[in-house]
Amino acid sequence: xxxxxxxxxxxxxxxxxxxxxxxxxxxxxxxxxxxxxxxxxxxxxxxxxxxxxxxxxxxxxxxxxxxxxxxxxxxxxxxxxxxxxxxxxxxxxxxxxxxxxxxxxxxxxxxxxxxxxxxxxxxxxxxxxxxxxxxxxxxxxxxxxxxxxxxxxxxxxxxxxxxxxxxxxxxxxxxxxxxxxxxxxxxxxxxxxxxxxxxxxxxxxxxxxxxxxxxxxxxxxxxxxxxxxxxxxxxxxxxxxxxxxxxxxxxxxxxxxxxxxxxxxxxxxxxxxxxxxxxxxxxxxxxxxxxxxxxxxxxxxxxxxxxxxxxxxxxxxxxxxxxxxxxxxxxxxxxxxxxxxxxxxxxxxxxxxxxxxxxxxxxxxxxxxxxxxxxxxxxxxxxxxxxxxxxxxxxxxxxxxxxxxxxxxxxxxxxxxxxxxxxxxxxxxxxxxxxxxxxxxxxxxxxxxxxxxxxxxxxxxxxxxxxxxxxxxxxxxxxxxxxxxxxxxxxxxxxxxxxxxxxxxxxxxxxxxxxxxxxxxxxxxxxxxxxxxxxxxxxxxxxxxxxxxxxxxxxxxxxxxxxxxxxxxxxxxxxxxxxxxxxxxxxxxxxxxxxxxxxxxxxxxxxxxxxxxxxxxxxxxxxxxxxxxxxxxxxxxxxxxxxxxxxxxxxxxxxxxxxxxxxxxxxxxxxxxxxxxxxxxxxxxxx
Ligand code: GP9
Ligand code: MN
Numbered sequence: 001x002x003x004x005x006x007x008x009x010x011x012x013x014x015x016x017x018x019x020x021x022x023x024x025x026x027x028x029x030x031x032x033x034x035x036x037x038x039x040x041x042x043x044x045x046x047x048x049x050x051x052x053x054x055x056x057x058x059x060x061x062x063x064x065x066x067x068x069x070x071x072x073x074x075x076x077x078x079x080x081x082x083x084x085x086x087x088x089x090x091x092x093x094x095x096x097x098x099x100x101x102x103x104x105x106x107x108x109x110x111x112x113x114x115x116x117x118x119x120x121x122x123x124x125x126x127x128x129x130x131x132x133x134x135x136x137x138x139x140x141x142x143x144x145x146x147x148x149x150x151x152x153x154x155x156x157x158x159x160x161x162x163x164x165x166x167x168x169x170x171x172x173x174x175x176x177x178x179x180x181x182x183x184x185x186x187x188x189x190x191x192x193x194x195x196x197x198x199x200x201x202x203x204x205x206x207x208x209x210x211x212x213x214x215x216x217x218x219x220x221x222x223x224x225x226x227x228x229x230x231x232x233x234x235x236x237x238x239x240x241x242x243x244x245x246x247x248x249x250x251x252x253x254x255x256x257x258x259x260x261x262x263x264x265x266x267x268x269x270x271x272x273x274x275x276x277x278x279x280x281x282x283x284x285x286x287x288x289x290x291x292x293x294x295x296x297x298x299x300x301x302x303x304x305x306x307x308x309x310x311x312x313x314x315x316x317x318x319x320x321x322x323x324x325x326x327x328x329x330x331x332x333x334x335x336x337x338x339x340x341x342x343x344x345x346x347x348x349x350x351x352x353x354x355x356x357x358x359x360x361x362x363x364x365x366x367x368x369x370x371x372x373x374x375x376x377x378x379x380x381x382x383x384x385x386x387x388x389x390x391x392x393x394x395x396x397x398x399x400x401x402x403x404x405x406x407x408x409x410x411x412x413x414x415x416x417x418x419x420x421x422x423x424x425x426x427x428x429x430x431x432x433x434x435x436x437x438x439x440x441x442x443x444x445x446x447x448x449x450x451x452x453x454x455x456x457x458x459x460x461x462x463x464x465x466x467x468x469x470x471x472x473x474x475x476x477x478x479x480x481x482x483x484x485x486x487x488x489x490x491x492x493x494x495x496x497x498x499x500x501x502x503x504x505x506x507x508x509x510x511x512x513x514x515x516x517x518x519x520x521x522x523x524x525x526x527x528x529x530x531x532x533x534x535x536x537x538x539x540x541x542x543x544x545x546x547x548x549x550x551x552x553x554x555x556x557x558x559x560x561x562x563x564x565x566x567x568x569x570x571x572x573x574x575x576x577x578x579x580x581x582x583x584x585x586x587x588x589x590x591x592x593x594x595x596x597x598x599x600x601x602x603x604x605x606x607x608x609x610x611x612x613x614x615x616x617x618x619x620x621x622x623x624x625x626x627x628x629x630x631x632x633x634x635x636x637x638x639x640x641x642x643x644x645x646x647x648x649x650x651x652x653x654x655x656x657x658x659x660x661x662x663x664x665x666x667x668x669x670x671x672x673x674x675x676x677x678x679x680x681x682x683x684x685x686x687x
Pocket of ligand 1 (some may be wrong): 421
């Protein structure tokens with residue numbers, strides 16, 4: 001026994017021994033913080049394995065630098081590296097407690113603008129126990145000072161130090177390989193900082209975030225004020241005038257924007273075994289006061305939901321790669337719907353049952369001017385309440401009413417649903433619809449979660465009717481993107497009752513619902529061709545806001561003289577006449593391939609030019625952060641510091657405003673709550 005102790009002391013007295021000890025301690029405390037201070041949501045063997053080992057490869061690399069140095073210097077270096085690493089860990093622990101997200105260089109850099117009011121509350125959010133992350137450093141210093149561990153003066157072979165560097169790189173790549181196999185697109189699509197830490201670790205996250213911030217500031221610093229000129233010239237030519245029959249029809253109304261997750265147009269009036277998948281949405285679609293668009297396409301790329309949100313609220317396209325909300329949401333200047341409307345007396349709120357960091361919503365929403373963001377922290381969480389990414393839709397809508405009833409009216413409220421998300425999981429007690437029988441396991445449960453979403457929507461509509469909100473609100477519904485990807489051709493063929501699926505069919509399969517409902521609105525099925533980019537101008541015109549100054553790439557779907565060329569993010573397009581996919585031209589009416597004659601070629605060329613121009617100009621606006629150079633009349637630049645999405649601040653603010661304005665639903669109804677007006681059959685909520 002004692003010889004073992006001797007042996008290990010001898011080992012610790014070597015430089016390599018000290019290196020192993022300091023890395024092991026660093027690993028332990030990081031893993032401890034992963035479990036205690038962060039909610040990383042590791043599920044399954046692979047994710048838990050990666051979470052446990054992911055601090056090691058980067059630690060070997062960084063602490064390993066010290067191995068190249070001699071004597072005491074090497075020890076000091078290891079301690080200094082440990083200190084820097086621990087400060088990074090400490091800062092993240094504290095920041096995470098407040099924001100459920102990791103620190104980004106964008107946040108650190110923008111100390112004035114986007115620091116999220118951190119300074120003010122720092123003292124309140126630090127716990128004494130947080131300092132434990134520095135304990136190992138203190139202990140190691142004491143052990144060295146009192147010579148319990150002796151400094152090894154003999155040189156560590158450069159060859160071995162180099163081998164350690166190589167080994168750590170090999171491990172980092174291996175780690176990335178396993179991570180990417182488990183979550184493809186981890187770094188290209190970016191998603192959520194929590195994911196990068198969960199899979200790769202805090203150091204890798206810092207490196208990746210640093211690289212992204214570098215890239216982002218480079219494009220920003222290269223841009224100049226005159227770059228906005230071609231954008232303005234383009235918009236001047238392409239803006240369409242409002243339809244006076246509809247202009248201002250919704251003036252002063254509340255606006256509900258309901259995001260139907262992964263919901264495709266083909267589901268509308270679709271039947272399985274003779275039963276409607278979405279009876280409530282179908283009724284809404286056919287209502288005489290609903291404007292329903294049946295040639296409306298999603299235009300997202302890798303950023304999926306976040307691309308849809310970017311288009312809907314800014315009329316700017318997502319980027320060809322990654323998510324603009326993640327890379328350009330924190331720092332950029334925007335002129336988004338919430339900002340435009342709040343400057344006209346609206347209160348603005350987003351509701352979503354997922355963590356606030358996903359798609360960087362917590363930061364981006366501030367840039368867009370959202371006053372409130374009711375994220376998963378605002379909802380009661382129980383394991384049975386969630387599936388997949390978060391709260392089940394019935395519970396989400398029901399619990400959102402708690403906050404809707406307090407919002408000062410008129411309000412702009414966006415509710416993002418979640419349950420109808422790949423892989424379309426739902427627990428047995430909530431399944432009340434037959435799956436399709438294509439034999440494709442990914443596709444078949446899609447109608448079941450869509451049916452569940454429809455029921456949740458139906459319950460919410462009941463609530464709107466009972467509370468009277470329906471009467472003074474405009475309800476906007478949209479599907480964000482496809483639910484069934486193009487990889488499922490045979491199943492798609494069966495669903496659409498077709499023998500073969502062509503690229504033309506797949507393009508038409510990208511239609512998603514877009515509906516606008518309001519009491520007294522002249523409804524009907526509108527066949528105009530459009531997409532997500534067109535939503536903002538449409539809504540603004542309905543609200544009576546003629547806003548020719550802000551930069552919007554879409555045009556009002558109700559406008560009589562609009563261009564009906566719909567750009568897909570990859571440059572393909574659909575128009576009433578032609579559908580152009582990968583260079584092949586189809587007749588949009590019947591899907592037949594066209595060999596264009598010279599005059600058709602000219603027409604096609606001009607459509608393609610239109611699409612590439614609008615996509616590239618929109619990209620320039622985001623990549624160069626061009627809106628910072630542009631101050632349209634009637635618009636005040638958003639100050640991100642105005643917003644704080646902490647539960648307690650939001651509640652305080654809502655109460656305060658309502659005391660003055662008495663415009664919330666509760667005040668109008670003279671009630672303390674509207675619980676008894678919300679009926680849900682969610683089994684989880686049964687008493
Ligand atoms: C997560 C949700 C899903 O919060 O919005 O995003 P998606 O995977 O559809 O892009
Ligand atoms: Mn989505």
